[in-house]
Amino acid sequence: MRRLAILTATHLLALGLGFGLGVYLLPILVAPDDPAQAQVDAAMDAAPYHATFKRDLKGSDPLHWGEGTVSVSPTQVAFDGKLAPGPDYKVYLVKEYVETIADFERVKADAVRVGEVKSFNRFLVDVPAGVDVQDYTTVLVWCERFSKFISAAQYRTPG
Incomplete structure (x- = not known):
């Protein structure tokens, strides 16, 4: 009986670990190539607003973070x-700076979803027609499936 309990526990642990690794690794394995560095640089050079994603935000954690420049x-x-x-x-795009799950969920109804991120080193996302980026102050990356805050950066001050 004890052996059955140990086997069951170890198999459930292996199954859980495998599932967790699959959730983490599958996006890496199926991610498309990053956009070309020159293309991202050109878009950043032409952009009027620049900000920084920081890894140590209140809502970020060791598995959900971003760091780098966003324009x-x-x-x-x-x-x-x-x-x-x-x-x-x-x-x-969000009208006020937020840096936690609770903060974003509070303002999500007034936020506008710009697009999807499939690559993890560089990305370019087209702003939908009719969206005025001057109506917002903050760009935010959010994991929709698991309702997880990834990162945010305030690109302009309100007003």
Whole structure:
């Protein structure tokens, strides 16, 4: 009986570990190539707004973080740096700076989802037609599937 309990426990532990590693590694394995550095640099050079994703934000943790430079123009959001890999990342524009899950969930109804992130070193996301980036102050990366805050940066002050 004890042997059965040990075997059950070890197999459940291995199953849980395998699932966790799959959730973490699958986005890395299926990620498309990052956009070309020159293309990201050109978008960043043309953007009027620049900010920094910092790894040590209150809502970030060892598995959910971003660090690097993000630029916002009327037509694109460009990022050069590193994001912790994960599934279902979305880029949002938010009207006020937030840095936790609770803060974002409080303002999410007024945020605009700009697009998806599939690569974790650089990305370019087109701003949808009709979205005025001057109506917002902060760019935020959010894991939609697991409701996890990844990173945020305030690209302009309100007003």
